[in-house]
């Protein structure tokens with residue numbers, strides 16, 4: 001293995017290595033010194049065996065950064081050019097670099113604390129149902145009918161700790177409440193059960209024919225995403241099977257407003273809604289009568305009180321207040337009860353007045369440990385515990401190695417059947433999710449105009465029919481293009497399915513994709529944005545990878561909470577870059593009861609060795625070579641396909657924009673000024689110089705603007721952006737405007753951004 005980044009990446013054939021390299025690009029000084037240096041280097045075997053940890057020569061760093069790719073076939077563009085270039089040789093594109101994966105990477109700045117010699121015991125689950133036999137749903141005060149239904153029909157044997165606390169409290173008093181408990185601890189039933197019990201009780205109080213759909217709307221449940229609303233509605237429908245005279249429904253958008261209006265006109269007793277859609281109906285649908293509403297539940301209440309939803313929520317509360325009337329149904333309380341529920345709920349007193357919450361009780365799970373100490377007492381306001389059985393780790397991965405490390409991590413994870421059933425990979429923006437989906441669903445070495453193993457050029461038609469086969473397989477799996485075989489980390493023993501999910505997809509596609517991931521019996525991975533971070537209860541998720549760290553520590557708690565639910569095991573790993581991002585480890589430790597003794601660390605070398613070094617396919621190459629081959633293959637694929645190149649560039653741009661929206665208190669750990677844009681581009685398989693990738697906020701030089709102009713006239717500048725795709729990706733030649741818009745987005749998202757178009 002050569003130590004020179006260029007050689008590593010070019011993987012040139014022997015004949016090419018003996019040729020004198022041409023040096024292009026950079027300043028004349030760089031080219032001259034690169035040339036001189038190469039003349040003084042031994043030609044053969046120099047640097048063999050050097051890995052990523054070899055001491056670096058600073059001059060080489062500069063060389064690797066500035067030197068352009070060389071190719072004996074340079075200048076022969078188009079298909080003809082493709083045909084005649086060597087298999088492993090880089091394709092020349094003006095203004096592009098193929099830098100090495102293993103040079104110039106920053107080292108970790110943090111010294112790992114020595115681990116205690118004592119083995120760490122597996123922690124007992126903290127979000128499981130109470131199995132001591134003492135607590136039953138009947139004991140909590142639920143009606144025998146409802147309790148029997150839970151036991152026999154829904155097979156819920158015992159309540160969880162938060163259900164125990166919440167059901168008894170909310171049945172006893174009519175005070176407003178905060179329900180705060182770990183992810184996956186059954187909070188949905190914790191507020192639904194007392195609510196349903198209350199409405200069932202109204203039926204008994206009503207002398208004539210009891211409560212029915214025309215009796216009025218008694219409760220509204222708000223949640224931030226459509227997916228979560230649907231999930232809540234399914235749980236509610238299941239509970240209401242024992243009281244089928246009570247009718248529930250949803251208004252969440254994504255379907256025709258006309259059908260929602262028709263549903264409201266027919267009459268509902270419990271409504272599940274997204275704030276935006278409810279606000280719309282309150283303004284425009286006469287049939288929506290809220291005079292009887294006496295329960296308002298804000299699921300993921302902290303998210304609903306964030307900027308973005310805040311205004312809508314205040315508007316809704318004002319209208320509910322103004323339209324409330326004494327009910328003609330006996331037993332309906334005179335005042336409305338508001339319940340906020342979340343794993344990361346802070347008693348933010350300042351905001352409470354805004355949604356008319358008064359003297360709210362704080363309902364928490366009483367987790368009394370064996371020493372009789374109550375867990376809740378140790379909690380401080382700003383940190384939220386994660387389920388104790390959830391095993392967390394962090395991986396210190398430099399920018400350049402991010403894409404290959406994620407691939408290696410997933411390769412290793414799915415190396416054998418049954419090792420992991422489902423995994424979720426969180427990214428910061430929709431464009432990154434789309435890019436990773438395409439990268440992972442393509443097969444290694446499959447691209448147009450590629451040479452065969454024997455050195456002959458493969459037949460384009462054959463290649464295209466291969467591609468057509470893959471596409472038709474994908475089409476069969478998912479007509480919407482959101483599900484595909486995960487070729488990058490499937491192997492002959494284990495084939496994995498890949499899904500992508502984000503808020504920019506049409507609603508019916510989001511729903512179908514989530515359903516497929518949820519029900520899949522095959523090992524599956526879902527690459528998604530924070531649209532799936534909160535509340536979703538997806539079965540058999542055993543691993544969560546935060547490829548891009550969350551915008552806030554609270555969001556991190558929700559993301560990793562998609563695994564280790566209801567007492568089950570789970571693992572989570574977050575990718576951090578060496579440097580200031582490593583300070584995030586302190587935040588990870590805060591989620592532990594013991595200060596993070598069980599938190600484990602890994603790094604890119606370890607991940608790559610495990611992912612690319614061990615494989616079910618025999619190969620004499622070592623892990624570094626295999627990693628480089630894989631990266632180069634992806635880079636060439638992107639270069640060969642304008643559609644994917646555009647996708648990679650958009651991913652890169654949106655990633656940077658999203659990076660700038662970390663909440664203010666955490667921005668010192670995610671400092672945009674510390675991002676090495678050139679290295680980051682590599683993780684999007686890009687060979688462009690960052691300045692050429694139209695990053696908003698970065699001024700393109702006059703020279704580059706001129707070159708761009710010329711290139712676009714000659715049609716070589718790549719495709720123009722599709723119409724309609726410009727809203728979130730302002731054309732970057734107007735960088736000042738783009739920077740202004742980015743700052744605006746940052747302000748909008750300061751209180752903890754999720755994806756920009758979440759619900």
Ligand SMILES: Nc1ncnc2c1ncn2[C@@H]1O[C@H](COP(=O)(O)OP(=O)(O)OP(=O)(O)O)[C@@H](O)[C@H]1O
Pocket residue numbers: 129155156157158159160163181182183184185186187188189342343534535536537561562565566
């Ligand atoms: N008492 C119980 N016994 C068995 N299963 C239960 C019980 N209560 C809830 N569940 C199941 O536990 C899972 C998690 O519940 P739920 O989604 O309400 O958790 P949550 O605390 O709201 O999580 P999050 O904070 O992520 O929103 C669901 O699949 C639910 O059906």
